[in-house]
Amino acid sequence: KAIEAGVDGVDTAISSMSATYGHPATEALVATLAGTEHDTGLDILKLESIAAYFREVRKKYHAFEGQLKGYDSRILVAQVPGGMLTNLESQLKQQNAADKLDLVLAEIPRVREDLGFIPLVTPTSQIVGTQAVLNVLTGERYKTIAKETAGILKGEYGHTPVPVNAALQARVLEGAAPVTCRPADLLKPELAELEADVRRQAQEKGIQLAGNAIDDVLTVALFPQPGLKFLENRHNPAAFEPLPQAEAAQPVAKAEKPAASGIYTVEVEGKAFVVKVSDGGDISQLTAAEPAASSAPVQAAAPAGAGTP
Numbered sequence: 001k002a003i004e005a006g007v008d009g010v011d012t013a014i015s016s017m018s019a020t021y022g023h024p025a026t027e028a029l030v031a032t033l034a035g036t037e038h039d040t041g042l043d044i045l046k047l048e049s050i051a052a053y054f055r056e057v058r059k060k061y062h063a064f065e066g067q068l069k070g071y072d073s074r075i076l077v078a079q080v081p082g083g084m085l086t087n088l089e090s091q092l093k094q095q096n097a098a099d100k101l102d103l104v105l106a107e108i109p110r111v112r113e114d115l116g117f118i119p120l121v122t123p124t125s126q127i128v129g130t131q132a133v134l135n136v137l138t139g140e141r142y143k144t145i146a147k148e149t150a151g152i153l154k155g156e157y158g159h160t161p162v163p164v165n166a167a168l169q170a171r172v173l174e175g176a177a178p179v180t181c182r183p184a185d186l187l188k189p190e191l192a193e194l195e196a197d198v199r200r201q202a203q204e205k206g207i208q209l210a211g212n213a214i215d216d217v218l219t220v221a222l223f224p225q226p227g228l229k230f231l232e233n234r235h236n237p238a239a240f241e242p243l244p245q246a247e248a249a250q251p252v253a254k255a256e257k258p259a260a261s262g263i264y265t266v267e268v269e270g271k272a273f274v275v276k277v278s279d280g281g282d283i284s285q286l287t288a289a290e291p292a293a294s295s296a297p298v299q300a301a302a303p304a305g306a307g308t309p
Contacts (some may be wrong), residue, residue, distance in 0.1 A: 003038050014047065016055040020068045021075075021082030027051070060244040067098075078105040079112065084125040091133050100136050107132040107141075114168055115152050116160025127152060145172060155179030194221055198231075207231050 003010065011023045018025040030042045066086045075085060088105075092098050111132045118124050127148040135141045150172040151157060153164050156179055169178065179186070195217045202209050202216075209216045209231070220227040233239035265272055 003033070014051050014054055016051045016058055019071055021066060021086055063244070067101075074102070074105050078108045079120060080105065080108055080129075081120055081125055084120060084129050087126060088129050088133065091130070095133075095137060097137060103136045104129075104132050107135050110141075111135065114165040115149070116162050116164040118152060118157070118160050123148070124152070124157065142168060142171075153178075156183050158183055191217070191221075201228065202231070205232060208234070 010029065012018070012026040012029055013023040015025040015027050026042075027044060027047050030040050030044055030047065033039055034044075064086065066089045068085070074080075075082065080088070089098070089101065092100055092104065108128060111128050112118060112120065115124075115128060115131075118128070120128060127146065131142075131146050131149045134144050134146060138144055145153075145168075152160070153169045153172045154176075195213070198217045198220050199209070199213070201207065216227075216231055219230065223230075229239070
């Protein structure tokens with residue numbers, strides 16, 4: 001219906017990466033619109049080759065898969081982006097609280113409302129999700145307020161679509177005034193100072209900077225510690241986490257070798273038979289076994305405490 005109404009674009013994902021935490025499958029929409037006035041013109045066979053490629057890629061990241069299977073309406077109800085949901089699951093798992101996922105999903109829309117219905121995009125989605133986790137795990141809403149949550153309430157992330165929760169804002173401001181201007185206007189220029197610091201460290205540690213040094217400066221600006229480690233080990237892949245690999249296929253168990261041939265005595269319905277089993281498992285020469293010599297009956301012991309009548 002959205003397409004018929006003239007929607008500008010629809011987000012999809014190649015089938016091998018779709019559903020669960022991703023968008024609907026591209027191929028499904030292409031097939032649905034084929035032959036209509038909204039035909040996408042995409043070749044389904046070429047899409048299949050793309051899907052096959054990413055099917056193998058996905059295997060390498062199996063360890064990072066979440067618990068969702070297929071489509072899950074909780075994503076829509078909780079207003080949670082797929083990438084944010086996997087992050088939530090990881091946080092809860094680390095806290096041995098994976099069973100609290102539904103409670104956290106129910107808490108997210110409430111936290112988002114308290115924070116002025118801020119759009120759930122990086123980094124605000126992680127901020128809202130983390131605060132929801134804290135609210136659930138501590139057993140009391142906003143018993144602990146994350147630094148980033150306080151930043152949103154103070155106005156450090158800019159204007160929110162609607163006003164934030166006034167009581168929470170007053171709590172974090174502690175009498176101070178909220179930020180009402182463009183937050184970036186309050187930052188002092190620091191690029192020149194940072195560039196000088198990166199060049200100094202590069203000289204001290206023998207780091208070879210890129211031809212366009214500003215790229216390395218921005219790397220350190222965005223990721224101070226891992227960025228510097230990257231520059232120090234730019235040509236040493238062993239210093240970093242190895243690339244994900246697909247799980248090794250489990251070896252097929254070897255079939256057990258049939259038992260060696262031999263002669264056995266088996267009992268069937270109370271009767272004993274002597275059988276010969278060949279190497280292939282064939283049974284032959286089925287004959288009745290000679291009855292064992294009868295032994296004298298054993299007199300049962302008298303019950304304890306029983307005497308002679």
